[in-house]
Amino acid sequence: MQTNEVINLDNKAPAKKELFTNIEAEQALIGSILWDNKNFEKVADFLEYKHFVEPNNQIIFKTICMLLNKNMLVSPITLKSYLPSNDLDFDNLKYLNQIKDSAPSTQNPYQYGKIIYDLHIKRNLIAIGQNLINDTAHNEENSEGVELIEKAENELYQLSQTGNTERKYSFFREALKNAVNIINEAFKRDGKIAGLATGLKDLDKKLGGLHNSDLIIIAGRPSMGKTALGTNIAFNAAEQFKEIENEEGEKITSEGGKVVFFSLEMSSEQLATRILAEQSKISGDKMRKAELSKDDFKNIANISSKLENLNLIIDDNPILTIPTLRARARRLKRLHDINLIIIDYLQLMSGSATKKNDGRVQEISEITRGLKAIAKELNIPIIALSQLSRQVEQREDKRPQLADLRESGTIEQDSDVVMFIFRESYYLERMEPIKKPEESEDKYDERHNRWRDLCEKAHNTAEIIIAKQRHGPIGTIKAHFDSNFTKFSDLSIKDYDNFIE
16 A cells, blocks of 8 residues: 555545555556456446546546547547646656556456545545544534534445445346245235335225335325325324244334334424324314313323324424435434335425525425435335425316426426325315305305305315326325314215215
């Protein structure tokens, strides 16, 4: 190993000595590519120019990448013409011929690349550690310890995304085996669904449950019941959680799951009150106003004792960015092996400072792509609640469409499932007929009776519209919604028949 002055590759705090360098490996890799351009294919998927230490080697490798990506031949003679001579401090052709002729082997480019990448990781780990020490010791921004941990975790995550020498592909037989295992697990369940159950049978039948690595959007206008459906799914999954031991003695989830609810709008106490209202059948309004009888209070006490061990974690920090969410989610996955994340709601999240300057559409794009990436990394479903634009209110038919999603392009594109909540009763109740000056009493009564009939028919009913499903059918689910307890449930056969008449 050679020891040089540190080159600050990733804008980290500079160290006095560069402890991890191997200039010979850099030259050997470049030399092997100059001998045979096909050797580039063996490192192209993980190695970048910034992983090199020697500045001239950085420039040469960057130029090689550019030419080969354009399907151009790379040799010392052709490469010389494209190298920026002003940036190099030596004779181009002489140096290129030298490293080509001195290349120890043209058979080991992957090993050379792996050495270069590994040393890059170690250099930056030292830089991250030094930054953490400096930030903790000086702490000019008065950051809390948890914030410093999250910052370090995010820097580690960003470092892990700069390339990876482990191959990500798999043969079809391996993917097929995993798919059959998922189907086998689904077949063993009574509900015959492959994913995590939502607790609404009609919805589970349409979706097949909530599938790992999926990003699911639940959208609606204010007061449609987005948070209610989110808390209902969270409770149903957490309540049904069961673990079993497999043949290897490992604990695996057999039913339900451990749920994390990120609430940017409501406090943890408000969410807990909602769930108490759902389960005790005592309205949250009565709880807030303390309009409770002794029986009500006894009922609440009994329900709360049953819910104490519910596998539901609530994070009500009102400021949530993708890097922060990723850090917390990875920690919760490691500590508690969580199975589902729910976020209330998407538009309250914020992106990085860079994306904020690019506009809200770009910021939402970063958020949705980040959520999908986290779902894939942790291999769990993520549900994100989302607001709809006001253009819904301008139409006669208020049922939402994909185009009604705020910043709809990126949300629709990155999601696997998009569901809308629509309650016709919400709009009908605000459209009570007013008697016209020239209208007769009989005519007005006829209109008012017709309105009242429509209200009664739509009372306590909701539609869950599946507008996009990447791996299954779209359609509409009829559900029962009790606004007093903010609870969704399956419609009875009688209610369903009345609803579709």
